[in-house]
Structure formats: structure tokens, C-alpha cells
Amino acid sequence: MHIGVIAKRDTPRAVELADRISRHIDADVTLDALTADALGTEGRSVGELSACDLVVSIGGDGTFLFAAREVSPTPIVGVNLGEVGFLNAVSPTDCVEAVRSAVGRIEAGEATFQELPQIRVEGDGWELPAAVNEIVVLSPQRGRDNGIGFEIRVDGERYSAGNGDGVLISTPTGSTAYNLSEGGPLVHPDLHAFVVTEMCPSEPMPSLAVPTAAELTVSIEDAGYAFVVADGRSRERVDPPTSVALRLAETPVRIAGPPLEFFTALGKLE
Template sequence: MFKAAIISKPQKPELASILRELVAWLESHDYATVFDPHTAAYLGENLPFTSREEMPREKPNLVIVLGGDGTLLAAARAFAHSPAPILGVNLGSLGFLTEVPLSELYTALEAWCDNCASIEERDMMHSELIRNGKVLKHWDALNDIVVSKGAIARMAEFTVEIDKQFVATMRADGIIISTPTGSTAYNLAAAGPIVMPSVNALVITPICPHLLTIRPIVVPGDAEVNIRVDGGANLTYLTVDGQEAVELELGDEVHCRRSEHSVRLLRPRRNGLFSVLRNKLKWGER
């Protein structure tokens, strides 16, 4: 018997019927199912559930995410150490990472069962928060790590190093360090470059820098990027994939490098980055 983990974001009234139909399909194809708490609660049948953090211990063969890109990002971090591929089904508004529309869910599953679907490896980024010379916390992110100022409209000051070489002291609202996958997220909104997912690189993009000469930088994926908080009139935060946040102190350092782990995205067809950019972001339209 195979096993499928189902993660969803309850946001559509019809989700319960979608989930019941999906579970029935999986059972008919010899798949047991594991639910996260949100999914189990939405089905309302007193089903057993497993927290997202513990789901990889169930060793599923496949992870099915029903929701938007945010739901997939959370699932990607939870399954960073798992070989199970993730099938992202779009129930949100953009669906840049959750490419598969609901109407093609079972076509995608059939392709998976027939070994016809492609699996795309996406690099993750490992980051560590260093305080007083000790690692306070660490994460693996699929999109980005952002160090940014708080609510008061005054810039912060950061020192940037690449492979322990001083790059610059930047006065800005913040700095984004993104993976190629994350280059089309916050990085793109901050005028950073689009990087194809297959490129081994990290992108450093300042947010509203005070100097016009401070521009985005693309560095090799095996480089280590260090950001130190040197000043600021208000609070400064570290944010992981736009979902987890930690308050920073003066002197804190954030070290980022390519992770040893990657995310395996199940893709029933190869649309290509530029097709997705055109369809989702209307890229290149006049």
C-alpha cells in the first residue's frame, strides 16, 4: 500500500467535497491518506491527523497540497528532508508554484501513477540567525529570507559580506536574499532579476536603498551571504518565506547559503518558466 499526505488551506466552501472525492480516488488506487490538522478538521469526521512538522515521519510517497503558493511554501519547509514529491493544486489567486488547476488534479495523479509525470528539483536556502557568536535558530527556505525594518518609516543599516569578504554597508528598508525559485516573488517586486530555477545562484536585493549605486547582486549558489544588523531607529525582523518572523537585535547576523536539501515538485507537464510568467504575471504583454 502507498501513502499520500494531504495538506490544504480551507478557503472554499466546496473543499470538503473535493477532499472526499480525492480520498476516494486515492483509496481506489491503493493509497492510504495522512491529513494535516486543517484538512482533518474541515472534513469534520473526527479523522486522525498529523501536524505538518511530523508528517514526513509517516514516509508518504506523495504530498498533495490544495491551496495557494503560501500553503505550498509551508509544506516545502516541512518536507525539506523528505524525498516525497509535492503536487501543488491551485485553489488560491496566483498559483505560481501551485501550477496545477483543480480541473487537472486527476490527470496529474494519473500521470504520477503511470510514471509519466516529471519531477523538478528546486534548490532551498539554509539560513542561520547568529547572536553573540551562537546559532540561535536556523531554517530552510524555498523562496527567500528577508531582513527588514519595522513599522516606523526610517531606514535600517546593514553590513553585507559574501564569503567573508566585505561588500558594502547598506542603508535601506531591508535586504532580500532569494533562491532562483524566489526570484519571481518579493525579489521581483523589489526590482530584482528573474533567475531560472535551474541556475545555481542566490540573489541579494536591497529594498529601497538610500544610494542609487546599491543594486541587486547575483552570486554563486555555493557562496555564503552574511547580513549584519548595524543600526536602525526601530525594530528589525527576519522573515522566512514571508511566513515565519523573528525580531532581530543590533549586532545579529544572518548567514545564508544553499541548503543541502531541495524540494521535489511534481509537474504533469513542462510549461517552462516563461510560459508561467506570461500566464500568471502577464510578463511581456503590451
């Protein structure tokens, strides 16, 4: 059994937990390079985490998103050091036992995983990495007189067109993040739907939930340039007029360990 460990950068508590897990789990352990540097590499394995059987992410949702981008479809156990932790179901106190339990289930062939859909976007000659939370088509500068013209189509049928700061397409997981701040709805993680939300449009339409199997197209015009951004990290500059296509990614994020506590995490938003 081979597990990988990723700890939040520049966070001593996360590094300490990574050390605890690596010393108390009966498995081969590989650390990401930054965590290994913090702990010292002597006697420790540093390498490619996507080759592991299980990866442990220690930090907040940002650390989990980084891990998911690097290792999916390898299953992930998320240890929560943040205040909300929609993607991390394990407390620091329980982390060793949770990882030990997940390792035991995988070795026994009894593991089940919660799967989170990802969304992928592509344009003319480019494609961004799959996003766990959202894809955003965004004007280079937000605010009055700084928007982009857009048209949104679902399975070829026009849903909306107008001018605004951009268009946000969220997964159920991402409905609690950027989508919520833009006025989009919360979506239960068991629903197989993406949410399309216009950002400060001149003639607003309500957010639209579409099946994850739908074909989404966002056409961009009336702007010098625009950005397409995946999970706030990966981005592509595009020159209008152009169109981008969005679809369900082939690979979901797989979560090992206890199920995500959606309603408990929602209570922390208050």
C-alpha cells in the same frame, strides 16, 4: 503507497478536491487536521504528513509553501486554485489523474522530481526554517528615517554597505514574489543562483546574483532592533550590532507531477 493531502484553509473548493482525491486514488491517504475536520474524520486518517511517500497541496502558492515547510524532502504535487500558481502545475480538472500518475511512477521506481533550492539563515544561537522563496533582513518600520545600517559580504568580500529598509535574498523560485516587488530581477528556475537585493537603500547598488554555494553574511547596525523573516512566516528579532549567515539548505523542495510552467505563469503577472 501512502499519500498526504493538504487543502487551503476555509476554501470549500480545495476541501472538495481533497475529498475527490482521497476517494479515487488507490493508496493510503492521510489528511491534515483542518481538512479532516472540514470533511469529517470518520473513516479518514489524520496524522503526520512528513511520513508519507507523496503529499498533495491544494490551493495557491501560500498553501504550497506551508506544505514544503512541513514535509520536505517528501515530493509534492501542487494543485492550483490561485490565479498565478508559480509552484502549482496541476489544474483542479486534472488533479486526480496527475496524482494517480505520480503514485504509479513512484511505485514503479520511475519517478523523477524537479528540485527547488531552499535558503537557510542563522544568527547567534538561533536558526530559522529553510525558505523556498526568500530571506529578508528588515527594519522594524519601513520608510524615511526608519531604516537599518547594513553590510553585505559574499564569501568574505564586501559587496555593499549603507542604510535602507533592509536586504532581501531570494531563490530563483522567489524571484517572482517579494524580490520582484522590490525591483529585483526574474531568475529562470534552472539557474543555481541566489539574488541579493537592497530594499530602498540610501546609496543603491544593483541586485547581485551569486552562486548558491556562496557564503553570504549580512551585518546589521544603527537600529534599535531588526527582524529576519523566512518566507513571510517564520521570524526572529535581532538586536544590532549583529550578523546573520545565509547558505544553501541541505534539503531541496521536490516537485512530483508535471513540470512548472515558468513562462506561462509569468504571463499571468501582466
